[in-house]
Amino acid sequence: MAIAGEYTVAEDQIRFDRPAEERLYRALYDFWHPVAYASQLKDDKPLAAALLGESLVLVRLDGGVRAFRDLCVHRGTALSLGWVEDDALRCAYHGWKYGPDGMCTEIPSRFGTRIPPRARLTRYEAAEAAGLIWVCLSGEPRHPLPEFPQMGDPDFRIIEVAPYDWNCSMPRRIENYVDFAHFAWVHDGVLGDRREPEVPDHGIERAGHELRFDHPGLRRLLPESGGPGQAGPETAVDVLIDYRLFMPNTVLLDHRIPALDQRYLLFFTVCPTGPKTSRCFTLQGRDYSHDEETDRELREFNALVIGQDLPIVQSQRPEELPMDLSAEVQIKGADRVAVEYRRWLKEIADGTGADADAT
Ligand code: FES
Ligand SMILES: [Fe+2]
Structure with missing residues (x-):
């Protein structure tokens, strides 16, 4: 596969801009x-x-x-x-x-x-x-609280996943959650397929305090009887996913499964308990099968997915997400979300761009 790397740099240029990561960590005092x-x-x-x-x-x-x-x-x-x-x-x-x-x-x-x-x-x-x-902690949040519009909507059943702690920084965990290229490898047969590892082109834009993007070409293996967590023989269906990333620590995923007329939501948010430790919270919402058996299956599905991510993310070095785009190799198109996320984090760390006013 040809690799066109707009952000790719030669190895001798790779460096780790540690002061920027420290500035980001301090800037996190100004967020919810x-x-x-x-x-x-x-x-x-x-x-x-x-x-x-x-x-x-x-x-x-x-x-x-x-x-x-x-x-x-x-x-x-x-x-x-x-x-x-x-x-x-x-x-x-x-x-x-x-x-x-x-x-x-x-x-x-x-x-x-x-x-x-x-x-x-x-x-x-x-x-x-x-x-x-x-x-x-600072008492002066730069951004408003993230939104979860379906919370309280009787059409949706919303359940909590038990909080879990990982030895990784909050930005590494969030970036992993919105990383498209790993589905085929880490979650082969669950969220992706190694025979189809290419990341489709997708849009991304800033909207207020959010990054918004979608994953237009995703086909996921889902049971014929319903969405994630539903028992039954598996078949591949198209899943349309819209992402809202409330900077810097919260993601709302809205999955639409047209073939089944179903919606499935994930509200995922990560607390930076320390520079290299995170506590993760997940709310799962759905507008189908409001029964406890589906709750249990959804929790098992979530546990399977995060169990696959855990060793990968905890192995990443440096633990802090590098603010300098040249510190790691970026692939044009495929790594677009990560690039935009890192750019915005750098602005937060430096008090520039959209986050300049409040500092
Ligand atoms: S009352 Fe003495 S330590 Fe709190
Ligand atoms: Fe993952």
């Missing part, structure tokens, strides 16, 4: 990130989470989700070990109580003592949307 499913956070119990190396405690107080540093200012205990009491967060060690604004309201070892002004928690911006809890 998913930290838990909303369903994981109960009314009476706080929940530990992690984001960009920071330990968080999530808690429902005063009718909303709050996020604080998971550290009691008295003796540094994790507040996620505590509990909710009288619309306040109670520390498990000496029982200090913190209100919805993070101020300490009670010190049981000396009732009535003046509460020092420093007895307050570090609070972060938190929101609940699309079935998830999101946190922005």
